[in-house]
Amino acid sequence: MITKPLLKTTYVLLVDDNPNNLKVLSEAIQRCGWKALMATDGESAIRQTEYAHPDLILLDVMMPGLDGFETCRRLKANPLTYNTPVIFMTALCDPTDKVKGLEIGAVDYITKPFQHEEVIARLKLHLKISNLTRTLEQRVQERTAELTQSLQQLKQTQLQLIQSEKMSTLGQLVAGIGHEINNPIGFISGNCYHIEEYVKDILRLVNLQQQKLPHLDPEIEELLEEIDLEYLIEDLPKILLSMHQGIDRLKDISLSLRTFARSDISSKVEFQIHEGMDSTLMLLKHRLKNQGNRPTIEVVRQYGTLPSIICYPGQMNQVFMNIIANAIDAFDDLHQNHLDQEIAVCYPHTITITTSVDNEERNVAICIEDNAIGMPPDVQARIFEPSFTTKVVGKGTGLGLAISYQIVVDKHNGEINCFSTFGKGTKFIITLPNSRN
Template sequence: MIEDTLVKPMRILLVDDNPNNLKVLSEAIQGHGWKALMANDGESAIEQAEYAHPDLIILDVMMPGIDGFETCRRLKANSITQHIPVIFMTALSDALDKVKGLEIGAVDYITKPFQQEEVIARLKLHLKISHLTRTLEQQVEERTAELTQSLQQLQHTQLQMIQSEKMSALGNLVAGIAHEMNNPLGFISATLKQAKPNIGDIIEHLQLYQKSFPNANEEIINHAEEVDLDYCIEDLSKMIDSMVMACDRIKNISNSLRTFSRGDRDYKQPFNLHEGIDSTILILKHRLKANEHRPAIEVFTEYGNIPEIECFPGQLNQVFMNILANAIDALDESGAGRSFEDITANPNQITITTFVAEKQVKIIIADNGVGMSEEVQEHIFDHLFTTKGVNKGTGLGLAIAQQIIADKHDGEIDCLSNPGKGTKFVISLPI
């Protein structure tokens, strides 16, 4: 029997205004090992059902106050009692009344005068159905939880694969470009440095000719005026210096590319976060420059005295890249509809701050863009969630960023934002 399989005996709430009916039903129920709860009107039945949570209710239809139909309606409208099976007990034989009771949530009818054997048989049936239903619901909930966990694990693995493949491909590409740049760059730089003293010797030799033969012919004088010889001599050295500086600039860019694409090993390694941030800013510099729609975006770095941390440098650089790229997108969006002069008066800005607090390195990346609503903030780290238009965002950037910070580095990444007041990302990494 059902009651033998459970730790607690089944509890059945009997609701009838006739004390004799309650007594007979109570004795029959207790004779089968069930526990009888009793109420003599609808109001007390509802109150008792809320705190006692019976396994089944036998409910008389004709009662003073609220009748059985209204009592059943209230029980089914209450989230606490709506799942308790209700069996109506009535002397009414009209089929319409029975249909009415079934429509409002009853599972069965017992007709007065009742036979104890029939009542017990029906109770056994509906208690068994109720038990099976609860067991099935529990199994469905457990299976749903398992499927949800499997889906989350699948998404987690997918993010790892995407992030790994992306960083691997990007790292190989950038490292290859940086390597190929370095060969001709080294040749140009070395040649310029060697050419400068040679050109100086040639100019000095030319000046000796001018002193030795001060009376130049008309053709030489005219040509000197035509090419502005004095200016050429003065400017040539500056041109060489400018080209050497340009080579140094390209070399810095190449080094930044190599820093950004720094390959991660299977274990963490010491890394200067400021170098990673600087290299990311340099790579994004083309997006920060002024265009026909807005002036240049200003980037301010307020670096504190932070130590190197054990981490996966390439992965953290990708986090910086994702957040800074999103900040630029937000500032471009905030500029839509504003005049060039208005943006100049209230410039677009990104501020990056680092400091140590509570044995953690804090990196704050803040912009004064459009900001986000509370609803959007709740989903920005969700897999495939994006507010950008078609072909403008994958919805993976911040999901990957959170995975890198939380799962790979035992850190935290939080977002603070208000519409029209900008957005601030706070990254916390353990030292």
Template structure:
């Protein structure tokens, strides 16, 4: 029969038509929607497609009795919470206890007393409504608490990141500032030094040309200081000093880029992606060197021709720092787990770059031959606070922040391809404009 969604629906199960008639008329007069079944089997079938709010269940029936019907209903997750009231002519305490043990909430004795039937039905309908309302309220409060917790975690993550980047930015900016003066002095003076030495050497050559027979003391001193070697090696020293000063200047520039405070700046600037990757590699160079477990990590650059892009340089540098650091961690973990240092294993990070097919963005791929990830881990790596590292190795914020920077701040994409034991590859896609 059709059941109104605004009234309580009661199923009455009894094999005696006279009993059904009395109960149906009594409950119908009170406004309840009533359906009937003449056996436990029919009741179970009917309930499978139309769940009642309450069941009145006779104990003594042919086929499966009321006890067995109740047992099956309570074993089914879909019907286990429907309140069941037994209808019985049995008044022995053992049957009553058995009914309650199986999960019944109450019982009505035959012959029926109308007042008693209605009182018990109304009570348990009301209790069921209270339970349903309570469950809804609990679910609502749980959902609110979950949302509040997520918002709190997001706020904490942003606060931690803001403070961390602010402190790190101030530190790096300070270091870069302190490096500027000595770098400038070394860089500027190395050129003057090179010119002075060229002049002195030319002056010395003139002396040797016009005074080929020096005094004995001069000859002995020239041999003592190995004058020929000094003359040959001095240009090499100057070249090395100039290269070193240029490297320090590049490192200083890299530190300033990484320390840029863009938290309150919504203006993107043009930048060359390859420069930021190279800056990151320079800052992480000490971690790429050989250690007691492995040889030096080989960095293979497969850069394609790419235009400048509009971005937040400091944030982009942070993403590269995180991904390349993770690649180094993955290689170190792989080597330690597999003891590959006993064999010929060349740790490697390969960095690819190219323009995407429709020429609207650039793609950077950072691939390592480290430990790799399972499908379960890969599915969670961009979640806030998820990490597979030990407590002292990280907070679990890095990849979630990198994802936010790429997707939310730059309108780009970040995803990962990885197989456990066969390395990982992180792919970034950034719009050009």
């Protein structure tokens, strides 16, 4: 059994102070299968539209109280009846009055005395136009919604491509740098041992020679004074120790680079968040130092006991990099643009990193907080939008936090929230599910 769809009833509101006109028009409208609503003045007509919602209004111009023109103005000023077509009924033949009615929103005029056939024909025409308009508007809204969704998907896809390309390029770059660094590190480290032994042997020889030959040739004595042998013997071990420290520093940088840009784009792996955070801070260490007009930024690590989580380590490190780099930029901006430079210099500059585990949900929480300049509400509301940035051209693309949001929310089913008070600082809280699936 096929059920036919229910047809919507068409309601026509008749507004006229003449009962005979209402009766005649009502009968003609009902013969067309429409429902007639009636009012004898403008005030009652406006009240009816608020609950009856007619599809069309047939409105007399000359009425006591509110005339047709004023009634039409009020109907067009109301969002509920703004789009309802209004047809004037009038015995006036002055073109000025007709133009006036059309200017305030009427769609047509019917001149009294009217012909039933003409009235019905015009009503059908304008009902059809109104239905087509509503259908077109609905289709436009639906199409606009589809295009908006497609645009959003396109932006997300662009971000994914940018992020993937960026991490892929970074991984290749780091692998090459790591290889180039490791080779000279190994060469220098291996030769440092031999240098130490050679220096020890030379110093033993010099010492023995001084013991066995206490009376030196004047030319040798002059050279010893020139090169300051005592200082040289004292300083050489210190130089060798500095070389070892430099080698250790290079090894740490190489390890941090490899940890930061893990080439695991295609699949999630087990990862310890603290390792990624420490490698990120190592790479940003040069930016944390005193910059002349800006004091050193202290990083306070308040690490909790975290389990390893399954994630994309390289991408999560990118999130940490973006947030911490933005905090450093905020301190730089504080000193470049803040009017009260004494306050900007005197108070301690701190980035506090706190990690913890939710005992109930077992989610991992990472909080990165700074006490820099903060953000006004209008900026805070848009920070995760693609291409939104407050930085000057050449200093920021507006993609860092948008990509960070996508990594945390879309790639890891987590949350990232920003809390900022202008003039006091900014806090980012990242929550990641401790899932091993």
